[in-house]
Amino acid sequence: MSRSDAAWLAALAGEHLDLVQAPFTLPRSRILVFREGDGVRVHTSEYERALDDCRVLDALVVRNASGDALAITRVLPHAIEFGDGAVTLGFAGPGALTVGLGNAPGPSSPGSASVEWTTPDGEAQRAELGADAPAIRFDVSADRSVVTAASATHAVDVADGEALWLEWFAKCPVVRDDLQAMTAFCWWVLGANVVELPALGRARAVVPSKIGYVGLWQWDAYFIAVGLRHGDPVLAREQLELALRFPSPDGQLPDVVHELGVLATSDDLPPGDRENLRRAGSTIADPSAPVPLTKPPLAAWALAKVLDAEPADAWAREQLAVIRRSQDWWFAASDLDHDGLPEYGHPYSSGLDDSPIFDGPLPTTAPDLGAYLVRQDLELARFAERFGDADAAAHRTRAERTLVRLLELWDDERGIFRARAAGTDVASDTVVGLMPLLTGRLPEAVVDRLVAALADQRRFGTPWTVPTVAVGDPDFSDERMWRGPVWVNTNALVVEGLRASGHPALARDLAERTVALVVHGGGPHEYFNPFTGEKARTATTAFGWSAALFIDLAVGLSASPGE
Incomplete structure (x- = not known):
């Protein structure tokens, strides 16, 4: 099967990925992403533990430069797109998520955005996305703790996730x-x-x-x-x-x-x-x-x-x-x-x-x-x-x-x-x-x-x-x-x-x-x-x-x- 055929099948599957009945995830990953209000929430998947007991992030919202929440406009097996692709959320391997600007900063790009998230204990945090830090990575540990860091490999990570899914859909x-x-x-x-x-x-x-x-x-x-x-x-x-x-x-x-x-x-x-x-x-x-x-x-x-x-x-x-x-x-x-x-x-x-x-x-x-x-x-x-x-x-x-x-x-x-x-x-x-x-x-x-x-x-x-x-x-x-x-x-x-x-x-x-x-x-x-x-x-x-x-x-x- 050609790459274009696999991409067509992946897009067909994406039409069902509502982040409610079908979460965003990756083969071999224990991370699940669901829709939550203006953004998403993140859980792990564990044996004999309910989702509520496996919370990682209670809310993750992407905002534009004016502070308005960017809506989720499309979900594909390898990426969640916010604001028609201005910002994307993908996987950086099975144990991490990556959120970054959808295009390299330039005249046609959103230029900047921000990511806000809340941990299960109520702590709110925020990161700015721009030319100097176009993406942020969330590494999720086995104990559900999260380590964040700026990332320069967002586009590569998302592309790797797409390649993995295209191999599956082939x-x-x-x-x-x-x-x-x-x-x-x-x-x-x-x-x-x-x-x-x-x-x-x-x-x-x-x-x-x-x-x-x-x-x-x-x-x-x-x-x-x-x-x-x-x-x-x-x-x-x-x-x-x-x-x-x-x-x-x-x-x-x-x-x-x-x-x-x-x-x-x-x-x-x-x-x-x-x-x-x-x-x-x-x-x-x-x-x-x-x-x-x-x-x-x-x-x-x-x-x-x-x-x-x-x-x-x-x-x-x-x-x-x-x-x-x-x-x-x-x-x-x-x-x-x-x-x-x-x-x-x-x-x-x-x-x-x-x-x-x-x-x-x-x-x-x-x-x-x-x-x-x-x-x-x-x-x-x-x-x-x-x-x-x-x-x-x-x-x-x-x-x-x-x-x-x-x-x-x-x-x-x-x-x-x-x-x-x-x-x-x-x-x-x-x-x-x-x-x-x-x-x-x-x-x-x-x-x-x-x-x-x-x-x-x-x-x-x-x-x-x-x-x-x-x-x-x-x-x-x-x-x-x-x-x-x-x-x-x-x-x-x-x-x-x-x-x-x-x-x-x-x-x-x-x-x-x-x-x-x-x-x-x-x-x-x-x-x-x-x-x-x-x-x-x-x-x-x-x-x-x-x-x-x-x-x-x-x-x-x-x-x-x-x-």
Whole structure:
């Protein structure tokens, strides 16, 4: 891709950089810049710390020679322009910001300007910009302290930031015209969410969001890798490698890999998470013994997709050894009632923390987990046949055995796959009951009932579909996380399930409706209201897996039929 093409895609992405839902940042940087009044405010991005606790500058305002605030007139991935470019704010490497005159001082330049800023402790400071000091640099330390100094390299620093972003956008997938602008923004999201984890050898993690989700969650990594593969398969493999790098001795994979270690049991939960669980009335906040925390087994599915983009056989064999042990762990250590169908021992291990299927006692037998385990064993069987390094028949036999147990959750009278709370049936009708489509092994009559449920306005047939809880369910809420809003990742899995279950036209239709939702909603938010298609009030913006899966769906929809 040419530099001009990359610049065009960067400009398309810039149209979404409102500094409210999408902050100004740089790949690998922990600095975030948001709009604030006449200027901006600055935060750092830290694991398990809210933005309000990570304040660097409460306000930074640029003024002209007359003392009037210069408005923000344009935002590009590499620069914020004030006063039509009279002054620009950019990065001077990942740890510093630079603010300077947009042109070298001369007859056509603004000549002078000033920068005012306020620190979190209320201290106000000011710097003049002119011929002798055309720019000021703000170096942000790990403790959020700031050191300022005059800078003579502002133009070079901004140009370096532009070059970095142009290199990133040169990898952006080219898709259908009606999806290209949002694809560019989603590609920006993935680049913006790159952070370094110094404790892991400066590893690059594409985090779910620099706003509140600064770590590598296991299944987020899988979804993000699926999108990244279309432009940066090396970085996609790096996400899988990080997610699979820290198995326990018995094969369990951790829920989160972060800069301070891993989150693999309830003993590792941050205090804020424990308090949230207590407020929800959950007894799991303070278990009598550590509860393993992991995420659904989608690793082999993601690995297969990443390898489709770029083969890496030797590397894949290393990852498969870890995935096989993880799959065995589910059956050996998470079949808590010893009936042959593993359970979730903690809501966090499902990824759908707030789903009503977890309102009852634990452990929870859930149809989505059964479906993922069947699909993963089938993927592992295909890998075993491809590489000749494992027993494919053993994986297929276990998949069939798990499918038998999964089908026992089918309630033919209601037309749903039921969950069970500590052995007792759960009445809730949720999106997890659609996940058995992923197996591609359901009886035709069951598939037909699930397909009908997707169109049923009393269940999942909302204007913007698929809600995570059926609209007719007493637990449905159009705004509350996993209790009704639409999530891009569950939609993408249903698309996969429809395709695997012999309904490619319906799969394509749902893919079209999902990308239309993201475009309509204004970006790849964490979750969406199923009636309005807008961002749900409490949803995070610029969300990693929503961006990645939008790209994956857009690429698929842009391919010629049959590709």
